[in-house]
Structure formats: structure tokens, C-alpha cells
Amino acid sequence: MTDHSNTPRKPPQTAPRASATFDEYTLSEIRRAAATGIYDIRGGGAKRKLPHFDDLLFLGASMSRYPLEGYRERCDTSVVLGTRFAKKPIELKIPITIAGMSFGSLSANAKEALGRGASAMGTSTTTGDGGMTNEERGHSTQLVYQYLPSRYGMNPDDLRRADAIEVVVGQGAKPGGGGMLLGQKITERVAKMRTLPVGIDQRSACRHPDWTGPDDLEIKIEELREITDWEKPIYVKVGAARPYYDTALAVKSGADVVVVDGMQGGTAATQEIFIEHVGIPTLAAVRQAVKALQDLGMHRKVQLIVSGGIRNGADVAKALALGADAVAIGTAALVALGDNDPHYAAEYEALGTRAGAYDDWHEGRDPAGITTQDPALMARLDPVAAGRRLANYLAVLTLECQTIARACGKSHVHNLEPEDLVALTIEAAAMANVPLAGTNWIPGSNGTF
Numbered sequence: 001m002t003d004h005s006n007t008p009r010k011p012p013q014t015a016p017r018a019s020a021t022f023d024e025y026t027l028s029e030i031r032r033a034a035a036t037g038i039y040d041i042r043g044g045g046a047k048r049k050l051p052h053f054d055d056l057l058f059l060g061a062s063m064s065r066y067p068l069e070g071y072r073e074r075c076d077t078s079v080v081l082g083t084r085f086a087k088k089p090i091e092l093k094i095p096i097t098i099a100g101m102s103f104g105s106l107s108a109n110a111k112e113a114l115g116r117g118a119s120a121m122g123t124s125t126t127t128g129d130g131g132m133t134n135e136e137r138g139h140s141t142q143l144v145y146q147y148l149p150s151r152y153g154m155n156p157d158d159l160r161r162a163d164a165i166e167v168v169v170g171q172g173a174k175p176g177g178g179g180m181l182l183g184q185k186i187t188e189r190v191a192k193m194r195t196l197p198v199g200i201d202q203r204s205a206c207r208h209p210d211w212t213g214p215d216d217l218e219i220k221i222e223e224l225r226e227i228t229d230w231e232k233p234i235y236v237k238v239g240a241a242r243p244y245y246d247t248a249l250a251v252k253s254g255a256d257v258v259v260v261d262g263m264q265g266g267t268a269a270t271q272e273i274f275i276e277h278v279g280i281p282t283l284a285a286v287r288q289a290v291k292a293l294q295d296l297g298m299h300r301k302v303q304l305i306v307s308g309g310i311r312n313g314a315d316v317a318k319a320l321a322l323g324a325d326a327v328a329i330g331t332a333a334l335v336a337l338g339d340n341d342p343h344y345a346a347e348y349e350a351l352g353t354r355a356g357a358y359d360d361w362h363e364g365r366d367p368a369g370i371t372t373q374d375p376a377l378m379a380r381l382d383p384v385a386a387g388r389r390l391a392n393y394l395a396v397l398t399l400e401c402q403t404i405a406r407a408c409g410k411s412h413v414h415n416l417e418p419e420d421l422v423a424l425t426i427e428a429a430a431m432a433n434v435p436l437a438g439t440n441w442i443p444g445s446n447g448t449f
């Protein structure tokens, strides 16, 4: 054996250490900004880890509660939206709706597929910035028409063709900001509907042109009711920023339904910095909105729809348990249609990204034919097959939500309650106002805001 004891050794080296502050993504973004001088735009919602529904758990039945039998005992999932003033409330078979996503950001085929999938499951879909297309009206049994700050595509005939109206004040991905639609996606059809020039970048307004606060909103809502003969439910959608006060003000303004969209909520396109740094997580918003409704004696009289990062039946059940009447989905619905599908892996790679991470929806080059206006790409999306996939996905969300509700002994998903929940982290416990698991401790304000 060789004796190495006298061989000089290299001094030990420390391993290269990446900075948690200046991580790989951050460094690449600094380099990109330095090279181009322009900020980054993308679609989707906040990508960083945030307190979310995953931080809550259901307790399920135990000695003091008995569960319901899956195959024999009914667990209802129906929901009625707009019971306050509207002559014709919206009746849904499931508590999951399709959120407003604009024609322009999405292809006509994608809009049609959303309508087909939602209708097959007895739920509603929603228009978006840019107006109502015949494809989506024709294939949506219940269509909510958005009334947005931009007024793109707005006309009174379409208000009357809709089944409900959603006045958009803000979105969770960008509270205080407007949308963006870059020239690449402004085809003749999109331009005509928005009365804009073809091929020129467009920024939607961040606030309504003719009102500055809740008093004006009240007048606007009354105007919309007059135009539609008091038939249609009027929703008010806000991005989660100050949900307690925004919900209270929406109720005071005469809303039938309040939609609260948290910061995980998707957008078609806006500044990355906006998506990641403005607004509050969905989890933090739900209980505040519910509390406002309870304080006004309006919980379950004015319905609450929650959106922003809903992915599975547990998320749906948790939102309902915290007091929402229904949820809305955007991103997950697009994934169900075929967005970011590994089938197009090579094409995503050619775009400098990968399936699962593709978010340059504003560029209009989506290989899956969803966030594009390119006729060749759009033709790849078969609206019938994509609609079927969405319907399947909605069915699974509903079954999962029912499974949890039954395990908690509830004969209607609306009977889920905060008492069925505990939190895994102190943050989630404080935000959702439920106890930390294994304790009876609710950190924070103990139920008051």
C-alpha cells in the first residue's frame, strides 16, 4: 500500500454557492433587462410560492360527525347566482364557473370550446375584454357578459343577449392595472370588435371612464339593470387588494354577486413585476370577503365567487368551506383544453421555453392554438374534443369536491364550513381564520378585521 500521509493536499474548496436573493431567474432577468431596456410581459398568474389552499386540510368525520355514503347518499352541488334583485338568476348544476377570458387573448376556437365544456356540465362561461363572439354565445347555455373599463366590444344588444353581466373593476393578477394585447394578436376580426387599428399594440384602460367610485358604480349598475329590464344578475369583479371593503362597497352599490380574484389568478398579458408584486393571495382574500358579507347580513344573499389558482376539487371545497358560493377557473380550464400540453414539447422548446412553463401568451405563437389568432395554429384546436376535455375536468373537480363534502358529513357542498378546516402553517391559519392543525389557536385578529 502506498503511504500518502506526506503528500501535500489541496486545501479544501467551498462549493459554489448560489444566492437565494440573486437566484438564477433573477440574474437572467437582470441580464435580459440590461440587454433590451424593456420590461418583461407575460401571461398567467403569480408563479412564486404563496400561502394557498394547499396550506389547509379538512378534518373529515370522526366520533362527533358521521360521513355520508358515496353511492347512496346525495350530496348536492347546485348553486343559484343572483338571487338578490335579478328576475332571472343563474342556476348552475356545479359550483365551478369559467372565468372571463377575452376573445383576442384567446382564439375563437378556444372560446367555443370553453362554451361547449361548460354547457355540457351545466355551468356558465364568461366573455372578456373585446366583446362577445357568436361562437361562444352559440355554444354557451349560460353566458356572463363582461362590462370592462376598456369598453372594447361593448354594445347594448350583447348586454341583452347575455344571461348575466359582470362589471369588472379589477383582476387579481393586476389590481389597479389594465390589460395588454400586442399587435401580433390584433387581427382584422379582433380589431373590428374593439374598434382598434390592426396590428398595433393596445393597452386596456385600468379604470372605468365614467366613474370614480362606488356612488358612480351604483348609478352604472342601475343603468345596466334598466337596459336589461332587471332580468340579469349583475356581478362585480374585483382583484384581491382590500377585499373586505371592496366587497362591502360592491354590495352597497347594488351587486347581486361579488367576484373576488386573488393574486394567483391568471391574466392574458401584463408586466411580470405587476403579477408577482401587486395584490394579495386568494387564500387571504376569501375570509375577508365573507366577513364583509356576514357583517352586512348579506352572506348567501349576495353570492360570492372566488378565483385565483383553483386546480382541483379540494381547492373548490376549501373555497366553499370558507364561505364562497362558487369558484371560477381560468388557467386550469385552458390546461384542460390543451394549453402547455407536452404533446407540443418540441415546439415549446423552439420558442425558448418548455411545456408547463410557457407563458408568452401575448406573442400569439401558442402551439396548442389557444392563446393565438394565427389561423394555422388555431386550427390545431378542435373545439369539440377540447370542450369534451374541459367537461371531463369539470366533472372530476365536482366529484372530488363531493367526496370531501361527504367525508365531512355534508349533503350539500355549501354546508362545508370553516369548522371543517385546519391550517398547516401559522400564515394560512391567520389568513383563513381557522386553527393551526392540532391546536385551537387562530393567530392574528381572531375573527375581526
Ligand SMILES: Cc1cc2nc3c(=O)[nH]c(=O)nc-3n(C[C@H](O)[C@H](O)[C@H](O)COP(=O)(O)O)c2cc1C
Residues within 6 Å of the ligand: 043, 044, 045, 099, 100, 101, 102, 105, 106, 127, 128, 129, 146, 168, 170, 171, 172, 237, 261, 264, 265, 266, 267, 268, 307, 308, 309, 310, 328, 329, 330, 331, 332, 371
Ligand atoms: C388568457 C386569460 C385571459 C383573461 N382575460 C380576462 C378578461 O378579459 N377579463 C377579466 O376580468 N379577467 C380576465 N382574465 C382573468 C380571469 O378572469 C380570472 O380572474 C383568472 O384567470 C382566475 O385565476 P386562474 O387563472 O388561476 O383560474 C384572464 C385570464 C386568462 C388566463
